Amino acid sequence: MSEADADPNAAMDDNRLQPAFLRAIESALNAEDEGEVRALVKPLHPADIADLFEQLDADHRTALTTALGRDLNADVLAEMNDWVRDEVVGELAPEHVAEAVSEMDTDDAVALIEELEPAEQEAVLDELSADDRVAIETALSYPEESAGRLMQRELIAVPEHWTIAQVLDFLQTARDDVTDFWEIFVVSPEHKPLGTMRLSWLLTAPRWLGVSDVMQRQQTLIPVDLDQEEVALRFQKYALISAAVVDRDGRLAGVITADDIVHIIAEEAGEDILKLSGAGDGDIFEPVVDSYKARVRWLIANLLTGIVSASIIASFGATIEKMVVLAALSPIVASIGGNTGNQTMAVIVRALATGQMTNANTRRTILREAAVAFLNGVTIALLLGTGVALLFSNAQLGGVIAAATVFNLIIAGLAGVMVPLGLKRLGVDPAVASSVFVTMITDSMGFLLFLGFATASGLAA
Structure with missing residues (x-):
């Protein structure tokens, strides 16, 4: 091993492990040269060692865990991704885990132990001193994601x-x-x-x-x-x-x-974004089956909302048969409404999450978002209506799609506010379910308004 190999800066590039360093680690692991592995890893910061585990595949993680042995300490485990740490801890003896836990601050120790299976938890707790065990069991008695789980007991x-x-x-x-x-x-x-x-x-x-x-x-x-x-x-x-x-x-x-709060802010912000998209935990280290279960239920929900929209279109089959261009234009109204609803929903979910929206300003916020939606609706309606009228040489068609767009954007803006608020009042996390309901409302109303106005106006007569 060269002097450059032992230099932690040589292993890093823009705070990331260099590909050459990763290949050197994999080569040493494949050769079962544990001395070389430890020599390569030793200069790294604990956070970089944790990153190393995350860059390797499952087999190399197991080999690296074995190679490091007791050098795999509390600082490294505390920096690991939760899913990767579960894999690594599963390869360690309970006494090794207990030794690492005893060196951690209470909050880090709790974060590690709470992810273990009950039998593994008990095995690790049995290896701890009486004081450490009482401290961790007390912390585990508090609700998940509460201050009791997050706090450190070490203080002056x-x-x-x-x-x-x-x-x-x-x-x-x-x-x-x-x-x-x-x-x-x-x-x-x-x-x-x-x-x-x-x-x-x-x-x-x-x-x-x-x-x-x-x-x-x-x-x-x-x-x-x-x-x-x-x-x-x-x-x-x-x-x-x-x-x-x-x-x-x-x-x-x-x-x-x-320093604990920095992690929480990043975690909560990412969590809300992933919930809005229905992507579950959204962790690339999450097992495939767990990711599938988290995502498929929202895809099924979207399928059901799509059926509702399709049913509305089908009910106007006679109108569409007389004027086929309506089928081509109706998705535009629904799509613009969906985007408007999602914009408003994102603003409201964030306001609820950060505590900006309260009972005192709810009515004012609803009126504000309705006004924004109306102005957006008028602007888009003028552009869309004029374009359609000129493209198809049909002023009435342009007027119908313009009117449908204005009304759908107003409805979308209100839905983007009312759906998250309603879910919040019901005790449901608005970041989880808002997207499905807002999409259903904006799509359904978009098709209903456009095709309904076209039928009522005699456009397709």
Whole structure:
């Protein structure tokens, strides 16, 4: 192995593993040269090692897991894609997983263990110390995607009556238990949070000064069962670096930090986009059968909505027979309506997800989107109606398609607002089911309005 091979920068290009490096790893794995594999991997950052696992196929992942052995540590597992980590953990002995879990922060440990099968969970938990097991089992008792699952238990908490000198002395003794923190929590004798103290205040305040003179009493507290999406919104709204998590009795249970929230924001944003498209988790490492199950139900739903639209067209068969051009033009009205509905729906789903849309501004938002849809409808109707009238030398046909377009775009705009709102009121995630209903409404109304206006106007008589 050359000196360049051992250089982590030589293995990377634009923060990605170079193809030559991947080929070298695969060659060493095929040759079962575990020493060479470890030498190649050793200079890499844990996140890059996790990326390496994701770039390899299943057989090479298994071989890499075996080759790394104990070098496959907690930092690497914490950075892995969930599906890939499940594969890798399945190849490890319970004591190896337990060793990695014991080195992780509570939130990372919970994220790893919660994805295991019950039997695997129990085997790993049996290998943990009593304290670690209690901490993880307590976190697992909270709802999925809640603050209780997300929080870290490793934090610094001090009483209000201490001096700055006492806090500094305490930090010297606690540095082995908590290595990374941005603020210190001040608690009552009942362990209820009273305020916070930033590290900058601690380091610049006189040693004789009391904690109560330096602390900030106003703070944002996160209930332990609050959904992680709501947690992310609070961090964004109040520009938080970290926040205390309190249990149902108001006692300090843990802390959530900004680095955890970055992952949540990215995860929730991607999740909503994938839900709107009906693509399930949308993870390229997800098993084929799981992806199939997630996607096929929405395709079936779209099939049913397509049947509704086809039935409407069929009911105007006599009109279409007399003027075949109607069959060619009707999809245009439906398609433009669908695009309008999807635009509005995307705006509303995002507003609901970010907390921008509330009971106070719902009516105003509905009127706003209706106005936007009307203006869009008039603009498109003028262009489409004029074009059709000139192309087919039929002003009446141009007027009919223009009228249908205006009305369908207004309906589409209202559907894009009302469907997500209605689903939200029913307790259904609007990102999951809105697309199917909005598409059905816009397509059906597009065909119904255009063919209905054409029939009523005697255009095809």
